[in-house]
Amino acid sequence: MRRRSEADFTEFAEAALRRLRRTAYLMCGDWHRAEDAAQDALVRIYRAWDRLDHEAGLTTYAHRAVVSVVLDQAKRPWRREFSDDAVPDQLLADHSGAVDERLAVVQALTGLPARQRACVVLRHYADLSIEETAQALGISTGAVKSQTSRGLSALREQLNRPAPDQADQADATAVPVTTNEGVLS
Missing domain, CATH: 1.10.1740 (Rna Polymerase Sigma Factor; Chain: A)
Incomplete structure (x- = not known):
């Protein structure tokens, strides 16, 4: 070089x-x-x-x-082992109160199939276009759209379930899936 x-x-x-x-x-x-x-x-x-x-x-x-x-x-x-390591301190300096949401989204992302996770991350975190995401993953734009849609639906489903300790509470609130960089960064 x-x-x-x-x-x-x-x-x-x-x-x-x-x-x-x-x-x-x-x-x-x-x-x-x-x-x-x-x-x-x-x-x-x-x-x-x-x-x-x-x-x-x-x-x-x-x-x-x-x-x-x-x-x-x-x-x-x-x-194949999953680590429960804490998020580095520099990311915990978020004073907006979105840390819990961000950690919940990151945890929910690990439950998605690899292709759906890749599409959601590249589209909504890395802010790539549908075409750029398709090119990065080597798949069609239609596949990017469907995998992203399925991934976001699965995230919504996971994040709207009450936590085990909140299951008995009638007023448990749902965590919305937000795909802007403020939540996923």
């Missing part, structure tokens, strides 16, 4: 790492696995750097790489 290309890659990696790590976390629900997935995705991007379309497809390729890495990790037998 040429010196200028390495400088460009380093600049891209520094700008993209946090977003890739957060996307990976929403896909797998574990910060350690998310860190590994983001790093592995950057390795894949580095290897293909000179062949990539830097004008149009770099972000899409990065999301495709991180989703692919997370799905590959999930297939490994030693990665």
